[in-house]
Amino acid sequence: MSAGNPAWFDVQAFGGTEGRILAGTRFAGVLQSLDHGLTWSGLGSGLGGREDIRDIDVDAQGTPYLATYGDGVFRLDPGDLTWAPVVSGLEGFMRVTTVAHDDLGYMWAGTVDGGLFRRQAAAVSTQEYPARPSMLTLGAPWPNPSVGSFSISISLPETAPVTSQLFDVLGREVMRTETILPAGMSEIRLNPSIQVSGLFWVRVSAGADSAQRAILLRR
Secondary structure (H helix, E strand, C coil): CCCCCCCHHHEEEEEEECCEEEEEEECCCEEEECCCCCCCEECCECCCCCCEEEEEEECCCCCEEEEEECCEEEEEECCCCEEEECCCCCCCCCEEEEEEECCCCCEEEEECCCCEEEEECCEEECCCCCCCCCCCEECCCECCCEECCEEEEEEECCCEEEEEEEEECCCCEEEEEEEEECCEEEEEEECCCCCCCEEEEEEEEECCEEEEEEEEEEC
16 A cells, blocks of 8 residues: 555455455545555545444445445445435434445445345435345455454345355455355355455355455455
8 A cells, every 4th residue: 555545454344346446444534546456545525534434335336335333324426526425214323334235226234223224216214124135245344454364244035055255356266165054144254375465355156146345365
């Protein structure tokens, strides 16, 4: 990471799309890299600088969303690159630890003490969803960054064989595990052996469903 950016331990979440990596920090906003992590710069305005960013996810249009602990959810306006809060319906449940999107156009937000919320268009539904998910959903890896093993939560609509893969930034598979997990929430623990430190992608698949998350691994 280039000079002047937050230290590694300040970075808590990774996300992005092909060609762009996003790093969410604790109290230092969002960083962006367009060269596979060689250099970083700040992304967007509108954050107060005290947001505790726990997760990043990107919708089908490539728009990033942030889950923050204490300030709810933020969305990056692709026009003026401003982070705007998406908190209607989340009042009282602003400690959001994970955010994800499904194929039906919904954004899902997992909170500490309010359960699971979903959003479509500009509103957040206040309906809670404690029951089984309708598709595979994947939480944020923890700890992130990690030295050695890390955990990642997964929710399944039914018992299914699950394949977990770890890829480097060049798309090379460096680890694969297979297991059978029950319906509902489970935790997968991975202990990869890597040759060099860097950014990796965790992909978890169950049947036709799959999801992936970014993680920074250090030797």
